[in-house]
Amino acid sequence: MPQVGQIKNVSTYSALHRLRQGSTVVMRRPWQQAFASVILLIATQMSFAQTPRTVLLEDLTWTEVRDQVQAGKTTIIIPIGGTEQSGPDVALGKHNARVAWLSQKIAEGLGNALVAPVIAYVPEGSYAPPTSHMRFPGTITVPDTVFEQMLESAANSFAVHGFRNIVFLGDHGGYQNDLKRVVAQLNKTWSGSRTRAFVPPEYYDSLSDGYAQILRQHGFRDSEIGTHAGLADTSLQLAVAPQMVRVDRLQNGPKLGAADGVYDGDPRRSTAQLGRLGIDAIVSRTIDALKKDTAAR
Secondary structure, eight states, X not given: OHHHHHHHHHHHHHHHHHHHHHHHHHHHHHHHHHHHHHHHHHHHHHHHHTXXXXXXXXXXXXXXXXXXXXXXXXXXXXXXXXXXXOOTTBOTTHHHHHHHHHHHHHHHHHSSEEEOOOBOOBOOOOBTTBOGGGGSTTOOBOOHHHHHHHHHHHHHHHHHTTOOEEEEEEOOGGGHHHHHHHHXXXXXXXXXXXXXXXXXXXXHHIIIIIHHHHHHHTTOOHHHHEEESSHHHHHHHHHHOGGGBOHHHHHHSOOOOGGGTOEEEOGGGXXXXXXXXXXXXXXXXXXXXXXXXXXXX
């Protein structure tokens, strides 16, 4: 009899245990459903997030570029920099970093544009014998004819892919005439089509003379502002890529001159705050100019 009683107790316990398990399962189902919903939502968001929110062409896949062009992003900005000396305290990629940063801000402001990879190989003088910036180690040069052919090829590539406004933004003064020749030739070739090339003068004008005027209004002299690697150039760089400027050495060093690669200026009082004055003007004026140029297109 005790054994039977024990068996009865075990059976009753097992039944109760199964009942409790069943209740627990029932109680957990709403939580499981909620958890599954959250997982599904996250997975959906991750799926959408796979297409990055970027204006940089090189960060997109070919299908993403195709879709964005079809959706109305038919302006492509081709940023052109240069690899050259800018004195002993500013890195060689100054123009490349600056035009990349500015082009991205301009494209974001336009809302219908993408940005091509930066063209970093530009005319910088002769190498036999070395002239201009080629007298300083690290500078890279290409002939004007090669440079212009490269720009034309890039522009024609983008035209094939459906871009209608091909915009060249050149950060260096030495090849501005090359850009004008390329744009004229492209527009002659594309005559009768919907595609046009542009080189908005507002970009380089704001970067050079326009920015110099802003600095004069803040009390700086031309002997400081300079034409290359001076206060203007260096302040702009501090605003967009401060890691490229050797600030301690710059501020505590002697006045630099042409033999050092600094032309007609003195960068020692350069600041990021001054640079932002120029950056804001360059971006806003270029956006306004491009909107006007492409308004009827």
